[in-house]
Amino acid sequence: MRDSLIAAAFQLFLERGYEQTTVDDIVTLAGVGRRSFFRYFPSKEDVVFPDHEQCLDDMTRFLAASADSDDPMARVCGAARLVMRMYAENPTFSVQRYRLTREVAGLRAYELSVVWRYEKTLGDYLRARWSDRRDGTLRANVAAAAVVAAHNHALRHWLRSGGEGEPLEEVDRALEFVRATWSPDAPAGADAPADGDEDVVVVITRRSTPMWRVVREVESSLGES
Amino acid sequence: MRDSLIAAAFQLFLERGYEQTTVDDIVTLAGVGRRSFFRYFPSKEDVVFPDHEQCLDDMTRFLAASADSDDPMARVCGAARLVMRMYAENPTFSVQRYRLTREVAGLRAYELSVVWRYEKTLGDYLRARWSDRRDGTLRANVAAAAVVAAHNHALRHWLRSGGEGEPLEEVDRALEFVRATWSPDAPAGADAPADGDEDVVVVITRRSTPMWRVVREVESSLGES
Structure with a gap:
């Protein structure tokens, strides 16, 4: 029915x-x-938007099932992927709805409120995971917004193309950009740890730092894994 | 009137x-x-929300007046600062409105649509500035969302406190977090270039990269300024 x-x-x-x-x-x-x-x-x-409530529930459960050993950024990227999977399950319907939403102001407003709930769900999780960091709340709020923006970037691109291509690959590429920004040392992908040799190392230093100290910072980052 | x-x-x-x-x-x-x-x-x-149209106009003009030599991230942070300045000009009114907006669903929806317009304005600017980058659109969308999230983090904190403290200092700290994430080499602050020696250098490398190559990357980053 x-x-x-x-x-x-x-x-x-x-x-x-x-x-x-x-x-x-x-x-x-x-x-x-x-x-x-x-x-x-x-x-x-x-x-x-008949499936967002279910998808929000799925996302909340997925995040609640997270282990302390899971990288927080990889986990929220995995959670955002659930939303793209929902859209990808029914391309025709998703594209029709996208066109409808572009035309009706009330539906755009509804969509913004749904997006806000996803962002809040991701932010709640990150705030809890980073509660011991001095900048934890700010970092969580910014990272949650970045994850949503990356997801929506891939989603919109796929919907504008009329539902052609591989939406899950597109969203993975976009989410990887955000994940690598804030969790460079974590394995790529929530479920598929990459080979250790391919991890990205980010070292932040100041111009005035002597080169020997930069090298030591890089070496100690490598030693952390 | x-x-x-x-x-x-x-x-x-x-x-x-x-x-x-x-x-x-x-x-x-x-x-x-x-x-x-x-x-x-x-x-x-x-x-x-009587002042958002004016503030959106001011933001658009501020971004349009940007020179090619301006760091794009510093510029969008300066643009976001205009919004906080508008709120800070009238703390009592801003706090009253915040409380009202918490209570009325229709006003929250209106606020989300305003936030979306700010994000789009910042994103349009960044997309144009980064149009020659392969990942320019994704980077612009994510960075614009991050700037808005950092701004709103500081704004909400200030409003929740009842309008106490220094909102512009709070927003500058939050925006600096985002600016340093994507524009580490740029001077801190849109209008106040920092001393060159204090610029931050971010080195991104892979674990498998030999150390001599990392050193060369750091040296060439330093040489770019």
């Missing part, structure tokens, strides 16, 4: 436009009563 | 609540007609 309501809603949104479609139109086409609609969807907007 | 409409609106929002206040209530208290209200504000939500 839930699926047939979504199908009916999208058929009408595409035929008549979102604003011109009422909940009554949707339930009439789906052959069910108004109450059935509201049992599944609090509002007409919610039928446009 | 604009200021007295804002003052009347906030007096009523605080006394009765935002939802319970109509535009008619506001214009009656301000002693003007409905048309005057809508000349200044397209909707009741806009009177809650």
